[in-house]
Structure formats: C-alpha cells, structure tokens
Amino acid sequence: MEKIKIIIVDDHLLFSQSLAYLISKYKEFEVIGSYANGKEFISAYESADFNLPNIVLLDVNMPIMDGIETMKWIKEHHAELKVLALSVNDDEETIMKMITNGAKGYLLKDTDPIVFKEALLEVYNKGFYYTEIVSGFLINKLNQNETKIVLKEREVEFIKLACTEKTYKEIAEGMCLSPKTIDGYRENLFQKLELKTRIGLVLYAVKHKIVCI
C-alpha cells in the first residue's frame, strides 16, 4: 500500500525531527521532507526537489517566512496542496487567516497524538479537519455581519510610531506630514477602532501584532 506522503515545515528542529519520528511510527504515513521556514519549502517545491506531498504540516510562527505568508503563496500557486496548520497560537485572527487562505485544518501543538493521527487521515480522505475551536470561529464569522477593519499602509506606519515615546509633532516630522494631518490619522483611527486614547492604540497595536515588542 502506498503511504501518505507528508512534508513538515517548522523552524523548531527539535520538534520537526521528533514529529517525523512520531509519524514514522504510523504505518500509513511517511515524511518525505522537512523545512525550517516557508522560503526553504517554496524553493524546494519549485525545484521539484521531492515527490508531491499529500499533506503539508505547516507551522505558523516561523522566522524568515511565516505560516501565513507561506499559506498565501500556496493558495496562489498550488491551491491543490492540502495544508494542515500546526501552531501554539490559538487566537482567532491567526486561525482565520490560515483557514481563509486555504488551510484544511488548524491543530494546536498540545493536541493528543491520537487526534493528530485522525486529523491527518481525515485531511487526506475528506479533504479537511476542523476542530471545535476552528468551527466555532467559522460560525461566529457567519453570524456577526463582520465589518472587517482594514488599516492602510500609512496608518500602520503612524501606529508604529505612536507606539514609541515620540510626541505627535515628532511623529509628523518622521512621516513628513504636518502635525495637523497626524491629528487626522489619530482621530480617524480612534473612531475606526473605537478607542479614546493613544494608550488604547498602543494596546491595539500590540494585540494585533502591528508592533512587536
């Protein structure tokens, strides 16, 4: 019987190599490749460096090119690839980004290996495996008429500077704008994000990973 071919993309060598051993214990699967980030994976894929995998296990938090970036690339270039996301990160935003970019499932790293095996089989056979947490978020999205907040380039730039000890005047200089324009950006964002103070803006930025601390 042909084994189900799996590729692992994860920067934690200790994890990916261990996981490869775990998977090799299951007779249904074999790991045909292992890469430390999206870039490495894509390079290998483009040079057809391996047999086509049936499933890609994709970590979300990686240096160089993370899971979300990688997922976007896969969606554009190889939408046929079945990706099972694997992460320690259980926040809605990340999960939804992976799912909407075409991940067939999203498992947390504290998943039981038994469940993990089930998920692998389901993704292979049925095409997807959604845990309760994921389907919960999906239902949420449908029910609440989602007013997606989109931040513009320039706004993001402003937010990043607002997360420093600079005054607005200094920020204005930094962005080559008049302080009054900065005033506008601020007021705009306060309204859009339902905030009242710069403190709120900083907290928002941290929570949504606009700035990394």
Add this chain to the structure above:
Amino acid sequence: MEKIKIIIVDDHLLFSQSLAYLISKYKEFEVIGSYANGKEFISAYESADFNLPNIVLLDVNMPIMDGIETMKWIKEHHAELKVLALSVNDDEETIMKMITNGAKGYLLKDTDPIVFKEALLEVYNKGFYYTEIVSGFLINKLNQNETKIVLKEREVEFIKLACTEKTYKEIAEGMCLSPKTIDGYRENLFQKLELKTRIGLVLYAVKHKIVCI
C-alpha cells in the same frame, strides 16, 4: 548498561510525545515520564510515582504552573535534580530566571537534535550545558553592575491601570488615592525605568509581562 533516565515536562503533547520517540532512538537514554505542566510533575514526584530521573526536560511556557514556578519549587525542594530548560523563548529575562533558579542548561526548541543529544550527555556527565547565548548573558551580568529593578505591589497595580484608557484621575479613584499621589507614582517609575511617557510605561509593562494582552 543502565540508561540515563529522563522526564519531560511540556504542555505540547505533540511535542513531548514526539520528543520521547526521538530520545528513545538514542540508546543512552530512556524517557520514564511525561507531564503537561509543573503541577502534574510535582504531584507525581511527591508521590514517588517513578524512579528518580537523571535529567528533567522542562518547558518554560506552560499553563497552570510554568517552567519558572516549577524551577523555583525544584530549587527549594530537590536542588539535586538536573534540569535542562527547553523553550522557544530566547529573551534574557526568562533565560536568567531559569538559570539563576538552578537550571543546568537552556536550549531553544530550534536546536539541532545532534546538539540536543550532546547537551543531554553533558548535563548528565558534567552537570551543565551552557550554549553561547546563555553564557553571553551570564558574562553580561557579571560585567555590568546590575542594578536590579524591583517594582512594589502598589506600583505594579498602578502600571496595570496605566495600561488602560483610564485617565490618571480615574486611576486614582480606582486605587483610592489622590491624583497627586498617582503623579508621584508615575514620576517615580519614569525615573526608575528611564521612561518619558505613559506610552513607554505601557510598552515596558507589555515587554515585561506585567500586563497580558
């Protein structure tokens, strides 16, 4: 030959169980127990639920009882235990906390399995294994006459409130103090932490995990 007995404490089942397989590939070691957090490990240890381990692999970020808490308990009750910390977290504060509480080494999870094995052997034989990053920090500590910053209860309380959209007046009410006293707290902290604005204070709080976002 007697194998070196290892215990794994990590909340990521997929990781800990995979790692156990990896370790079992090395003939020198055997995994004699696996626990999802410090609490579970301590309970098992106290009820003498297993043979004494030669090495404990301790994850830092865990729910219920994290690596640092666990390390403190070990230092107090079983300082003879050789602990090798294992984490994705490479910030100085965390690393130093683990080391000063008696961890014999601190490995990042993106360590190569070969190095990992070396580390296990060294911890067992020599009693410690310090990677470059750790010894770098250790040297730092010695050179710079460390003025350890200690925050008082009340200060921490204030900082937490400062990380909200409340005004100082509201914070004062919340802490049952006069706004002027709050002024004092602020100025004090600004000086102590070398900050200039409340934004800086918020950033400090986030970085040092005084508030969780």
Add this chain to the structure above:
DNA sequence: CTGAACAAGGGGAAAAAACCCCTTTTTTAT
C-alpha cells in the same frame, strides 16, 4: 534617638493629547 527612606499628598505651569468642525486636492469607482 535620629536621620534616611518612603508613602501620601499638594501648587502651579508648560507641553502634549484629544476634540470639533472646516478647506483643498487627489484618487477611485461607476
């Protein structure tokens, strides 16, 4: 017992942040 350190509070003022309402120019979508 005394002096240092600390917690709590205060006056007054300058700087920064927040708010409101308004104009001009540029983009964009239909």
Add this chain to the structure above:
DNA sequence: ATAAAAAAGGGGTTTTTTCCCCTTGTTCAG
C-alpha cells in the same frame, strides 16, 4: 466624466499629561 471617498492640512479649545519643587507623617536601621 463625474460624484464620492480619501488624503492632507488647518484654527481654536479643552482636557490630560508631564514636570519641578515642596510638606507631612511613618517606618526602620544604626
């Protein structure tokens, strides 16, 4: 081609923040 949005800028005001220097108790070690 044109109407509607969005980007940039502004005037003027109130509130909040930041800063500096000062007083009164309390605690605690030498």
